Amino acid sequence: MANTPTSGSRLLLGTQATDAATDTYQLVGKIQQLGDFGGTVAEVTALTLEDSAVQKTIGSSDEGNLNPQFIYDGENVGQQALITAAQNQRTSPTPYNIKIELNDTPPSGAAPTPTTYIYKGLIRGAPLNIGQGDNFVLLNTQISLTQLVSRTPRATGD
Numbered sequence: 001m002a003n004t005p006t007s008g009s010r011l012l013l014g015t016q017a018t019d020a021a022t023d024t025y026q027l028v029g030k031i032q033q034l035g036d037f038g039g040t041v042a043e044v045t046a047l048t049l050e051d052s053a054v055q056k057t058i059g060s061s062d063e064g065n066l067n068p069q070f071i072y073d074g075e076n077v078g079q080q081a082l083i084t085a086a087q088n089q090r091t092s093p094t095p096y097n098i099k100i101e102l103n104d105t106p107p108s109g110a111a112p113t114p115t116t117y118i119y120k121g122l123i124r125g126a127p128l129n130i131g132q133g134d135n136f137v138l139l140n141t142q143i144s145l146t147q148l149v150s151r152t153p154r155a156t157g158d
Contacts, residue, residue, distance in 0.1 A: 004102055007103060014097030034066065067143075112154070120146045
């Protein structure tokens with residue numbers, strides 16, 4: 001497989017529906033960067049006095065945070081849905097469904113699809129960033145990922 005370019009990757013926002021697989025998703029447009037995502041586990045250590053050996057195991061898991069950044073577009077339906085979700089999240093702690101599609105769709109096949117991740121996530125904020133001159137207004141979001149629902153590898157659909 002060839003390298004996967006970042007251009008063409010997509011972030012889509014679903015609803016707070018229980019079944020993320022059948023949810024309806026809205027593309028959040030004008031994304032500049034998605035950032036890191038994916039689970040990690042904590043390292044748990046203990047030192048024994050009798051042999052001075054550090055004992056190690058893994059502890060709690062954390063799906064991490066997404067901090068996607070967008071060029072703000074007040075007419076982009078996906079961005080407006082994300083801003084509304086951040087406002088609603090203050091009174092409704094149920095996670096939203098988040099879909100990430102990589103730009104690795106196979107060039108041929110009956111129904112090619114990209115690598116797709118579906119997460120549950122809390123939309124913690126969607127502040128605007130008005131920086132220096134000669135720049136765009138940015139929408140910087142914070143999403144706490146609470147659960148990996150699925151990872152579907154790219155497929156040709158044959």
